[in-house]
Amino acid sequence: MNTTLICIVCPVSCPCDVEWTEEGGVTKVENNQCKLAFEYVEGELFDPRRMLTTSVPVDGGNWPLVSVKSHVPIPKDQMLEAMKVIADVRATAPIKVGDVIMPDFIGSGADLVATRNVTVA
C-alpha cells in the first residue's frame, strides 16, 4: 500500500511517501530529510504513539509549575486518560531535568519525567 504521512518528529514536517504491507511492514520511505522519519512512519501505521507533555504543580519551588513529559511516547488513544492521572500529581522542589516525577504513570512503561530545573524558592 502507498500512504503519505506527515512526519511529526520535528517542525520540518516532511510529507513522507510510504510503501508498506500489513505483513511486511514499511518497505520504502521517500521525501524525508532525515532518518528519524523511518521509525515514525513504522509506529504511526502499526502502533501510533505520541509524546505527552504537560506540567504539574510544584510545592516550594521558584516556579509554580514543573514542565513534564512521558520519557517515551504513549499510545495515542490514552492521551486524555493520562491527563486525568496527572491531574492529581504534585511535585516538590528541588527538581532537576530528567527527575522521575511518577514512574510508569499509566501502566504503558512510560515514566513522567521533569523537563525543567526548579530550585527551592
Place this chain on the structure above:
Amino acid sequence: MSAIEKADVAVIGGGPAGLAAAAEAKAAGAGRVLLLERDDRVGGILNQQVHDGFGTKVFKEALTGPEYAAIYEDRVNDRDVETWLKTHVIDVTKDRLITVHSDKGLRTIEAGSVVLSMGCRERTRGAIGTAGTRPAGVFTAGAVQNYMNVRNLAVGRKVVILGSGDIGLIMARRMKLEGAEVVCVAEILPQPSGIAGNMVRCLEDFDIPLYLSTTVVEIHGKSRVTGVTLAEVGPKMGEIKGTRRYVECDTLLLSVGLIPENELTNKIGVVTSPVTTGAIVDDSFRTSVPGIFSCGNVLQVHDVVDYATLESEKAGTAAAIWATTGKLPDANIKVNAGEGLRYVLPATISGTDAVDFTMRSWKEDHDRAIIFKSGGEEIRRLKMPHMEPAGMIRVRVGKGRFKHIVNNELTVEVGY
C-alpha cells in the same frame, strides 16, 4: 548614574538567539560578554513551550522547550557570560552606547559589538481590527501559553482560536488536554499558517475542526466573551454575505502572527527590510551600522528554533571577532530574491566561507528547485519536493561555488 560599564560584546535579549550568540561570542575569544534580559530568567519563549520537537537539527532528538533552553543556559553560565536579568534596554546608539534600566537604576554600557536578538511579540486584536465589544476573555495564544504553562492559571472552558499559526495550534491541543472544549480553529487564509506536523498532532489527533477562509467578524459579550460571529471570506479577504454564524464560547485565542521587536534596531538607524521588517545583514550578520549585529526572530521569524540557534552562533562569533580585531571579511556580493521568493538572507555575502541562505516562498508548490544564479549561469540548485510559505527554506552553499560569481551579483529563485 554610575560609571560606564565596558564590554566586548553586549547581547540584547536572552531568548534562544541571545543565549547562543552570547555563548559563542565568549568561545570566539571575547573578554567580557553581557547578556541583557528584561525577564527574570533567560530562555525566552522556550520556558513556556513545554511541548517537544526542539533540537532535532542540532541534537538529533526531540526535546521540550525548557530542556532546550536549559542546555544553552548552562553553556552561557559555564563560559562565564555575565547575565543581567530584569534589565530593560531603552536606548542603543550608533556608537554602541547602551542605556539600560533595571532595579539597579539607569546604567550605561559601552560595547565593542552589540548583538540585537530581541525576538518577537504577538500581534493582538488591535492589530487585526476585529469588531465587537471589549469583554474579558480575548487573549493572544502566547499569553495563554504563559498563563497555563508557567503561572498555573486557567483562562477559559470553551475556546475559539483565530489563526492557525503554530502557537495557536499548539494551544488548541494544550487547552484540550487541560479539559477545555476547543470549538474550532478559524483561519482567514485558504491554507493553514502553521506547519503540517502541527495540523496532525494538534488538530487531527483531537478531532478539532479547522475552518479555512474563515474569520471572526464580531466578538460578543459584556464583561466576558459570550461568543463570536464567524464568516467566510473570498479570495480578496472580503466577507461573503450570508455566511455569518454565531459560535458560543467564553474565550477567544488569537494566533495571528508575530511582530519582530525592531524598535531598538530602528532607533539606531539600522537599514531594515520592508519584507521581514528586520535588519538587512551580510553573511557575518552585520547590519548597516558597524559593530551592530542581528540574529534570531528579530531578524527573521523562524519556525525551527535550531536554525535560530545556528544563525545566532554565527552572529555571536562574528561579533566577538569584530570587537577584538575590528576585522571581518567585506561582503561585496549582492544577493537578490528572484522569482517565487519573498526574501533571501543574507542580503550580501563575502564569498569567503560557506553560507546558509534562508528564504521564504510566496506560495505553496511541488516539485520545484531553489536555484542560485550569477551572470545567467546556475551555480547551485536544490530540489524542493514540497515548499510552502509557512516553512522557511534553508540552503547551504559551499565556498567553492562562489568562485563562479560574476559582477558581484547572486540571484536566488524558484525554478524547475
